[in-house]
Amino acid sequence: MSFPVSRRAAVVAVSAALGASLAALPVREARAQQLTPIKFVLDWKLQGIHAWYYLAEDRGYFAAEKLAVTIDQGDGSAAAVTKVMAGAYDAGFGDVNAVIQNAAAKPGAAPVMVYMVYNRAPFALIVKAGSPIRTLKDLEGRTLGSPAGGAAQRMFPLMAARNGVDAGKVKWTSMAPNLQEQMLLKDHVEGSAVFSVTSYMNLVAQGVDPDKDIRWFHYGDHGVDLYGNGVLVSRQLLRDKPQAVAGLVRAVNKAVRDTVADPDAAIAALMKREPLLNQALEKRRLLYTLRTVMLTPEVGTGGIGDVNDARMTRAIGQVKEAFELANAPTAGEVFDRRFLPPLAERKIAAP
Template sequence: MNLFTTRQRFHQALAAAALALPLLASAQEMTPIKFVLDWKLQGVHAWYFLAQDKGYFAQEKIDITIDQGDGSANAVTKVMAGSYQASFGDLNAIIQNAATKPGQAPVMVYQIYNRTPFALITKADSPIKTLKDLEGKNLGSPAGGAAMRMFATLASKNGLDTSKITWTNMAGNLQEQMLLRGQVDASAVFNVTSYMNLVAQNIDPDKDIRWFQYADHGIELYSNGVMVSPQLIKDKPQAVVGLVRAIHKGVRDAIANPDAAIEALAKREPLINKDLEKRRLMYALKTVVFTPEVATAGIGDVSDERLKRSVADLAAVFELPRQPAPSEVFDRRFLPPLSERKLTLK
């Protein structure tokens, strides 16, 4: 091999390396984030996958992995265990963990469910006509169900003797079936899940079921939203900004085009009933996302005063050793501008 050929190949190698450097740097800039949902794939999760399909996470240099969950309270503990860096879970579970393990609990950075979806359901012909009628009855819930965990707050607000109430644990997909079969007298549910599960079983949830919405009985609690680990905030604050921005764009687009959102969901779970899941998505938007508070504060934010009252309620009911400050459990620094978050539902 002559000197010219050697030099030529040397320069070609340098050029190839130079071309590869930007690609390598780009790959190195990507932040991997493992994200766990609160439950099995449903219409209320469609915005995450719509954001993924539209490349919003990639634009933020985030390599996201989205897994199904098994309870909105469990979504909190999974982040605390280090299995995930972020999740869609329950703010109230954050508060309880922050009270006992300061600095270890996840932090809510984008509140989606402004109104708690917790509810108790019973059959329309049931003798349970008021909350007081629950005494002496058998209630059903999955073991990690947030509605069951928060029942003590509802009971405290409404003078119920919880010692007179028994609980039966069952798989989440059996809640409505066991109620309809009379195996439990009432069930503690997420309304956005249970409403459509009843529809799928040819039950009219408005006529055949009696609903006791926690929010209608003195419970001001917030519920599910996007939370991240304290470590992610410390190490990758810009990734948190990007995560929230990407998810918000997905929420925005899902509101504007729910059909596209459901199609994104169906790519991951082809066996879903698209019509049912679209109805679930719209039901959630109408009942727990869009509220008078959201009309003013925009999607994603909270009222500090309301959050403070919620913390006090939880502290009293669960005898928490301390009351975390709102800033310990919710951080609005990562939110997009209010002008981008003031959305309207068609």
């Protein structure tokens, strides 16, 4: 049976197209297989302090390292650690002090920090500028606010002991994290234990000048010299795909450097993901974070991403004391610097 020429041509064309499509499948599959998927969880809802991750995505830094990184919002810097530890995520942006606690409880199972972002933990106490609380000693007999089990509250007795304050004479009221500043401003509490990089901009959003209207007691200024949040990875990713860990660190490092050089570009990348954010507020949050907890004198010497081993050992001891841990992990169990780019690539000048 013969077909008309037009029908025969159509059959040939369809067959050729199908053959080409089938031939392309292995190529597409091979390309997909070349990318290592990484599920990454943040410490909180999208804010200016997360901008560099999206800048890395937009500028192709993850793809250049053959990584397919999926970024999800989080619900706490300590929760990010437990989510990675549980296997729900391969990596995340979480609190090294939570890593220390988990490493003490389950040696060999806790995630490992591979790139320190917050060289200084952003724990602080805030009171109104007109408050009679002018020194830490003045906190005795006062009522402070904190989320139940909040890290700043848990570390308070340590700061109190180092400054001659009787922690037993300080009362605490539990509240939701998003109500801390409101409760203080409405005088329901006389002070609050906060995460400074979040609280600072919460105050701005409520029409308060956090530099003039609020008195700050930063833990790092009062004997509690802890590190903060950074990029952490699961033990499995560390063991099975070390090249992916190295690529992730390189990509984040490039994006952090780019963010310092051009904060507007980083905030623009963030706004693409969450257009309802206040762009000016989030840029101010980013700059505040760079200035207060990231670009410290230690970073000026040792570069972004690394830690000082002696200081880390002291910090581990302080966390052990504050949380009454049965044992303390070593600095090497908590932080692994093998994947850091050379110092020249991690040097950052303050903006």
